[in-house]
Amino acid sequence: MSFINETHDINLKSWVASANQAGTDFPIQNLPFASFRRKGSNEEFRGGVAIGDQVLDLGAVAAANIFDGVAQEAAEAANAQALNEFMGLGKAHWSGLRLALSRALREGSEHQGTLEGALVAQGDVEYALPCHIGDYTDFYTSIYHATAVGSLFRPDNPLLPNYKWVPIGYHGRASSIDVSGQTFPRPKGQTKAPDAEAPSFGPCKRLDYELELGIYLGKGNELGDAISIEDAEDHVFGFCLFNDWSARDLQAWEYQPLGPFLAKNFASTVSPWIVTTEALAPYRTAWHRDENDPQPMSYLESAQNRESGSFDIQMDVLIETDKMRSENVAPSKVSESSFKHSYWTVAQMVTHHTVNGCNFLPGDMLGSGTQSGPEHEEAGSLLELSRGGKESITLSNGEERKFLEDGDKVIMRGWCEADGFNRIGFGSVEGTVLPAK
Amino acid sequence: MSFINETHDINLKSWVASANQAGTDFPIQNLPFASFRRKGSNEEFRGGVAIGDQVLDLGAVAAANIFDGVAQEAAEAANAQALNEFMGLGKAHWSGLRLALSRALREGSEHQGTLEGALVAQGDVEYALPCHIGDYTDFYTSIYHATAVGSLFRPDNPLLPNYKWVPIGYHGRASSIDVSGQTFPRPKGQTKAPDAEAPSFGPCKRLDYELELGIYLGKGNELGDAISIEDAEDHVFGFCLFNDWSARDLQAWEYQPLGPFLAKNFASTVSPWIVTTEALAPYRTAWHRDENDPQPMSYLESAQNRESGSFDIQMDVLIETDKMRSENVAPSKVSESSFKHSYWTVAQMVTHHTVNGCNFLPGDMLGSGTQSGPEHEEAGSLLELSRGGKESITLSNGEERKFLEDGDKVIMRGWCEADGFNRIGFGSVEGTVLPAK
Numbered sequence: 001m002s003f004i005n006e007t008h009d010i011n012l013k014s015w016v017a018s019a020n021q022a023g024t025d026f027p028i029q030n031l032p033f034a035s036f037r038r039k040g041s042n043e044e045f046r047g048g049v050a051i052g053d054q055v056l057d058l059g060a061v062a063a064a065n066i067f068d069g070v071a072q073e074a075a076e077a078a079n080a081q082a083l084n085e086f087m088g089l090g091k092a093h094w095s096g097l098r099l100a101l102s103r104a105l106r107e108g109s110e111h112q113g114t115l116e117g118a119l120v121a122q123g124d125v126e127y128a129l130p131c132h133i134g135d136y137t138d139f140y141t142s143i144y145h146a147t148a149v150g151s152l153f154r155p156d157n158p159l160l161p162n163y164k165w166v167p168i169g170y171h172g173r174a175s176s177i178d179v180s181g182q183t184f185p186r187p188k189g190q191t192k193a194p195d196a197e198a199p200s201f202g203p204c205k206r207l208d209y210e211l212e213l214g215i216y217l218g219k220g221n222e223l224g225d226a227i228s229i230e231d232a233e234d235h236v237f238g239f240c241l242f243n244d245w246s247a248r249d250l251q252a253w254e255y256q257p258l259g260p261f262l263a264k265n266f267a268s269t270v271s272p273w274i275v276t277t278e279a280l281a282p283y284r285t286a287w288h289r290d291e292n293d294p295q296p297m298s299y300l301e302s303a304q305n306r307e308s309g310s311f312d313i314q315m316d317v318l319i320e321t322d323k324m325r326s327e328n329v330a331p332s333k334v335s336e337s338s339f340k341h342s343y344w345t346v347a348q349m350v351t352h353h354t355v356n357g358c359n360f361l362p363g364d365m366l367g368s369g370t371q372s373g374p375e376h377e378e379a380g381s382l383l384e385l386s387r388g389g390k391e392s393i394t395l396s397n398g399e400e401r402k403f404l405e406d407g408d409k410v411i412m413r414g415w416c417e418a419d420g421f422n423r424i425g426f427g428s429v430e431g432t433v434l435p436a437k
Numbered sequence: 438m439s440f441i442n443e444t445h446d447i448n449l450k451s452w453v454a455s456a457n458q459a460g461t462d463f464p465i466q467n468l469p470f471a472s473f474r475r476k477g478s479n480e481e482f483r484g485g486v487a488i489g490d491q492v493l494d495l496g497a498v499a500a501a502n503i504f505d506g507v508a509q510e511a512a513e514a515a516n517a518q519a520l521n522e523f524m525g526l527g528k529a530h531w532s533g534l535r536l537a538l539s540r541a542l543r544e545g546s547e548h549q550g551t552l553e554g555a556l557v558a559q560g561d562v563e564y565a566l567p568c569h570i571g572d573y574t575d576f577y578t579s580i581y582h583a584t585a586v587g588s589l590f591r592p593d594n595p596l597l598p599n600y601k602w603v604p605i606g607y608h609g610r611a612s613s614i615d616v617s618g619q620t621f622p623r624p625k626g627q628t629k630a631p632d633a634e635a636p637s638f639g640p641c642k643r644l645d646y647e648l649e650l651g652i653y654l655g656k657g658n659e660l661g662d663a664i665s666i667e668d669a670e671d672h673v674f675g676f677c678l679f680n681d682w683s684a685r686d687l688q689a690w691e692y693q694p695l696g697p698f699l700a701k702n703f704a705s706t707v708s709p710w711i712v713t714t715e716a717l718a719p720y721r722t723a724w725h726r727d728e729n730d731p732q733p734m735s736y737l738e739s740a741q742n743r744e745s746g747s748f749d750i751q752m753d754v755l756i757e758t759d760k761m762r763s764e765n766v767a768p769s770k771v772s773e774s775s776f777k778h779s780y781w782t783v784a785q786m787v788t789h790h791t792v793n794g795c796n797f798l799p800g801d802m803l804g805s806g807t808q809s810g811p812e813h814e815e816a817g818s819l820l821e822l823s824r825g826g827k828e829s830i831t832l833s834n835g836e837e838r839k840f841l842e843d844g845d846k847v848i849m850r851g852w853c854e855a856d857g858f859n860r861i862g863f864g865s866v867e868g869t870v871l872p873a874k
Contacts, residue, residue: 170695187793258607259696356624
């Protein structure tokens with residue numbers, strides 16, 4: 001694979017011992033970025049890189065001045081609460097800093113002595129949003145999700161005719177996106193029972209999560225300039241886990257004709273760590289369009305996209321209830337899926353989004369849409385798992401759920417595995433539903 | 438009217454002579470805010486206030502230190518390219534600065550000598566976006582527009598059942614909003630003719646404008662905290678003119694089920710000047726809901742909203758073609774309407790938007806939705822004026838239009854009139870369509 005370089009070598013070990021332990025999300029082959037500070041401190045948030053169970057402080061790295069050229073420039077740009085400037089520098093800087101970090105954190109590095117003082121235990125830190133998210137667009141790239149949800153909202157017309165031609169997306173709310181640990185009151189709003197004459201008002205009764213990936217744009221584009229599919233991934237800085245909380249009963253009543261609104265904008269949660277596109281290179285897979293389906297229009301088609309446009313990012317969802325916490329029981333896994341099932345690739349999303357001249361700014365985020373797999377148990381939302389609220393699912397401790405209850409914490413995890421390469425992980429994104437105000 | 442104060446007095450005259458001329462948009466009773474600098478200079482953009490044909494430089498006002506308390510604090514906060522900090526200070530500061538400016542610009546003011554040096558002719562300045570627009574939400578508050586457009590997109594089902602209950606809105610793209618003078622290439626994208634088997638790709642053939650108001654949020658709210666209808670207007674800093682350019686053929690193919698996307702995010706244009714909510718007080722009107730229609734749910738209902746929740750902001754649209762420019766002919770007026778026809782008020786939009794806990798940040802913008810009036814000639818888009826592209830409209834120079842052609846400049850103007858009060862205006866918002874790239 002032409003995307004692979006020395007930073008992906010499975011034989012690399014770090015002088016940070018915890019990075020070499022089996023099962024860590026953050027071996028030296030990963031090196032994701034976040035914005036962090038010591039928990040409860042008044043420090044400025046700044047960029048950090050995960051290595052084993054530690055965070056490498058990029059403020060300290062920049063000050064140590066041990067890197068050269070683009071790597072040093074990138075480290076200095078990443079010494080900020082919001083990583084937008086670093087993300088906007090582009091691929092040469094991202095890749096240069098990654099290589100410098102990989103070499104500096106390897107066993108035997110001359111910089112070990114300098115960088116030991118720049119480590120902070122992950123257990124001792126708190127995170128901010130990794131960047132200012134100017135605009136957030138949510139896609140709808142799982143055909144399994146689109147079909148399942150469509151059959152609930154429009155039984156006679158589940159998958160609309162545009163789905164197989166257009167990477168369907170819509171604009172989301174950026175202000176209510178927060179980092180893992182987000183809590184929010186159960187949203188209130190208008191809902192209407194199918195047989196009711198008029199809507200009623202009150203707390204959402206069908207509160208749900210959506211298992212998504214967030215995709216961060218790095219380098220932007222000028223208004224009016226489309227990004228070709230060949231260039232698309234040069235604009236993609238990296239990926240996070242993303243929970244697009246959804247109020248299904250609000251959604252059903254409000255969403256026509258202009259799309260979901262209050263059903264989605266009360267809260268959305270991202271994981272702290274951005275796993276870079278480069279770190280994900282070993283887990284790329286071929287992208288395939290069923291021969292009975294329409295093939296993409298030429299602006300959405302490229303050889304590279306066919307060969308390696310998909311990413312096998314595995315994800316799961318767990319629910320931790322109040323009862324589990326009080327009984328000290330582990331969270332219950334409710335589903336598992338992979339981004340490889342996506343009907344459209346990240347490159348296709350980026351290219352489609354800009355084909356009309358729409359401009360990206362560094363730090364803008366795309367949601368992948370709910371990543372449901374082909375099997376029912378791979379569904380990325382409770383709406384699907386409970387078949388529209390008709391069947392409860394049973395959690396590991398015997399509790400049942402159709403939708404989320406107050407106190408429920410939803411935990412999503414992500415990781416990648418491939419033959420000949422180390423496993424890397426995304427950490428987790430967590431969020432908790434509070435009672436309605 | 439309890440909203441009226443001394444700044445609205447029709448008898449006030451300014452020592453800036455052009456502010457006293459009949460027909461000016463910017464008499465001393467207006468005092469709108471923008472971000473400006475001398476044209477072609479390298480100066481920093483900073484806040485300015487329109488007075489007659491001049492801009493009063495708020496940087497110079499702040500430096501002169503002639504105001505006290507909240508007025509001085511507000512002037513200092515407004516000495517910045519983006520007015521978000523000033524807008525976030527809240528109503529006491531907005532009102533305090535407005536009163537101080539009104540007094541300082543009046544005939545006989547002791548500050549005339551100081552402030553004469555702080556004036557720059559409007560003809561000599563250029564404008565930036567007045568603030569960083571973090572999130573932009575477009576509403577759909579004209580029932581005439583919703584019905585007319587609905588009948589074109591869904592002939593069997595023009596006005597959906599939720600319309601009269603829910604102030605329908607959806608999230609828009611903030612990155613592609615720019616200030617008056619914006620130019621953009623005709624967008625390309627997928628479209629599908631009703632009788633075609635498959636979509637095709639190319640430049641938009643049904644390019645349109647939408648006549649809207651932009652509503653700027655000042656003071657924000659915390660995530661999870663709803664804003665009551667009684668408090669809603671305390672969060673509304675002011676209004677601008679807003680052209681929500683729309684690609685109707687892209688829209689028709691892409692918009693289901695998640696709403697308009699590429700049909701809207703290639704460009705959106707705001708007027709430079711924000712007319713404050715306080716300046717608009719004399720032009721408030723009663724808000725009325727037809728007795729045969731559903732009355733608003735209680736969270737959207739207040740006595741004040743009934744009494745004076747609407748604003749009679751008059752608006753018109755003109756088109757200037759390449760041919761008009763080459764023949765030196767004036768632009769052709771194509772329609773005229775008023776925001777007083779809106780089915781929902783600004784207070785209802787704000788309250789609905791936050792009833793689920795969604796948070797506003799200072800500088801966030803709401804679009805009013807296309808403000809079509811009850812009569813066909815009051816339609817706020819070409820889609821409506823041309824009855825879905827079936828009938829051409831004839832411009833003043835004999836040219837015909839169903840939709841916009843390359844080189845067309847669209848000009849929107851706004852103004853308010855009321856018995857016993859001076860006329861105030863919004864200036865204009867202009868934008869020009871360039872050929873597709």
